[in-house]
Amino acid sequence: MADPSIDAGSGVAAYEAGDYARAHDLLKPAAEAGDIQARYLMARLLTGDLPASTDFQLALGYLDERTRCYNPASLNLYGYSYPRAHGESVAASRHQILAYKEAMLAGNLRAAFNLGKTVTEDFDRPFIGASYIWEASEKGHAASRGIVEGIKRTEHAVLTEQRITEIIENEPPELRWPTLNKSARMCPRFTVLQAVD
Structure with a gap:
């Protein structure tokens, strides 16, 4: 369950504005606290939106069952990441x-x-x-x-x-x-x- 005291809103706004480095820093605490949208966006950042930080293993970690079933785009991202993380x-x-x-x-x-x-x-x-x-x-x-x-x-x-x-x-x-x-x-x-x- 997500920690409601940690707000992902500013990270989501930074992501939507294309400021991916800032979004990464702002979304990470919310993602680690269990916020599903933050976890999905962190996975997107780690699978190519933030090329200097591409890490499919870590991205797959953010795409746990709750997150990958957040929406069909999350499941698509999980499918994309899976062989890249597992070989x-x-x-x-x-x-x-x-x-x-x-x-x-x-x-x-x-x-x-x-x-x-x-x-x-x-x-x-x-x-x-x-x-x-x-x-x-x-x-x-x-x-x-x-x-x-x-x-x-x-x-x-x-x-x-x-x-x-x-x-x-x-x-x-x-x-x-x-x-x-x-x-x-x-x-x-x-x-x-x-x-x-």
């Missing part, structure tokens, strides 16, 4: 894509983009990966839109788009690989489209 491995990548999948199903477009890239690059499933990115693009995610535009300029664009569209139409995201079993869910409080048994 690249098939098991770490699998854990990562399940975090991304759950965050994506809860509405986080960055998680859909990350899921698509990881499924493509680490699991060699380019059409499935592209289907997640395609859907994020259709919902307005800028980085996904850039990848989709690149796909549309390739030599085999028509066939590629047909295959991706076929996956999207026949396999709803909640049923598409990787399947998210109820027992694998990290944040049961998130409303997801459907968790598969």
Whole structure:
């Protein structure tokens, strides 16, 4: 439980203003006292917002169960940080894509983009990966839109788009690989489209 006597407000304001070094100093006491928003922002600072202080192990420490389930963006950040803190491995990548999948199903477009890239690059499933990115693009995610535009300029664009569209139409995201079993869910409080048994 957070210590209510330690206010994270000035740290949040510094973060939102882009003063990341000051935000780090102001958020740290509140994060260590258990403030969930401060813990999430500290993890963001430690995973790239404050490049001189990047520390994925420490960031993962701030992303405890309460914090990573604070919102879908927190779970996406947890997925991003996990293999970087534990080392690249098939098991770490699998854990990562399940975090991304759950965050994506809860509405986080960055998680859909990350899921698509990881499924493509680490699991060699380019059409499935592209289907997640395609859907994020259709919902307005800028980085996904850039990848989709690149796909549309390739030599085999028509066939590629047909295959991706076929996956999207026949396999709803909640049923598409990787399947998210109820027992694998990290944040049961998130409303997801459907968790598969």
